[in-house]
Amino acid sequence: MKTIDARLFWNRFDELRNSLDLSLTQLCEMEPELVYRTLTQQRTRNILPNVETLALLAGVLETSIDFLISGKETSDFITSLLKSNPTIKHITLRLTKCDAEQLHCVNSLLDTWRIDRVPGEGVNRGAILA
Structure with missing residues (x-):
């Protein structure tokens, strides 16, 4: 199984977040189930969020989980x-x-x-x- 590079995930996350002109705090305010402290710790330690958090992040960032993880756009x-x-x-x-x-x-x-x-x-x- 291919290993997912958490650093690339967080880079894509930051690019999307910045393109929407959102701070991490604002992003967490948009989705109450996202915990600022957890996200900052995962980001600092280069740890991927769990699936539930990935789904919430994808929703707020208006993208797919697939794009956040792989950088590939779905084309359906x-x-x-x-x-x-x-x-x-x-x-x-x-x-x-x-x-x-x-x-x-x-x-x-x-x-x-x-x-x-x-x-x-x-x-x-x-x-x-x-």
Whole structure:
């Protein structure tokens, strides 16, 4: 199994954090489950965070765990769409907060509008990304 270089992870972490103009304190304030002291200790000692913390960091930094760990971008359609279209990203984030009944209502509305049930089927992907 390939060893992950924690130093490279923290470099990518800092680049993303700085690109969002966030201090480590601000980042921890955005996600209460992130503990400033733990992150600073891990960073100083070049220790990778656990999976739960990686997921929280990726969420706050608007990236994937894969990118934080490997530096490689995922190139699947959904990831590209969410990164390139702020409206779809906003709607998707709102949908994740819906309960089952609300999702059923949204699905019924999409059926009324004759929106395809299967993602990508009969959809001009170029038009969506524009």
